[in-house]
Amino acid sequence: MIRNRVVIVDDERAVRDLLERIVLRENLVPDSYGDGREAFEALRARHDDVLLVITDIKMPRLDGLEFMRLASQDFPDTPFIVTSGHGTKKEILQALKQGAMDFFEKPFGIRELSSSIGKVRLLADAGRKAEQLYGYLVRKTLLFEITNDIDLVQPLIRVLIDEAKLACRIPRNQLPGIRMGLHELIVNAIEHGNLELESELKQRADYLVFLKQRAGEPRFSGRRVTIEVGIDAESFACVIRDQGPGFDWRCLPDPRNPENLFKPHGRGIILAGNFFDEFNYNEAGNQVTVQKSFPL
Structure with a gap:
């Protein structure tokens, strides 16, 4: 897909025109947009078409730095160029730390800005060719071994989804299901597998604090969760293994039985079990294997 749209954000009409x-x-x-809030909504709606965002730092409603921060959460591959007529050097440095590819002080030179846009296009072309190369991929395997830090789960899933988008013929409407399923199963491996926490403990107001304290206890701190992912053009498979004592998975509600939808326990298993085509535990109950297929 060729991205050819440039989102321009500046509260000065003359600058936007230039x-x-x-x-x-x-x-x-x-x-073009006059404030960051409108521009962020446009980026959200048309992300697949956006090559670049050029944004002023000082703006009403949503400034350039906050716009960049929000965009990096949902669209981390979107490059930014920042401009500043009133921003301080400190704010420009902050924009660079947040990932801005270049910066210009107003009034900026047309030739210099055009050159910077050209560099972004070259990088986008290289990225597109790399994506095409994945069409020749036979199979890719990723192996992670993480601690019981719950804050690692979302970044890990983002990496796995990015790899799946490149290597697997996966429809975009299937991505939320994979994200959700992986999140439920990896969190389950940490909480109920490695840390041996009962579901009822989630009712505690200080549950997250309690979870992190538990993860630091000598009995549990050395345990790891292994995530092994295999990707090819037609399938996404994942094996998640914890180092806890396991459990009798036969006691779990059948995820595909409608009568079990509203039972108080096993909600994550029901969600994941209904999304993936294959869903199996090992005998000990400390390893789950899931697979989603995307045949021709």
């Missing part, structure tokens, strides 16, 4: 002319001269499509 940036639009520069973008058009590069044979790209300008998409």
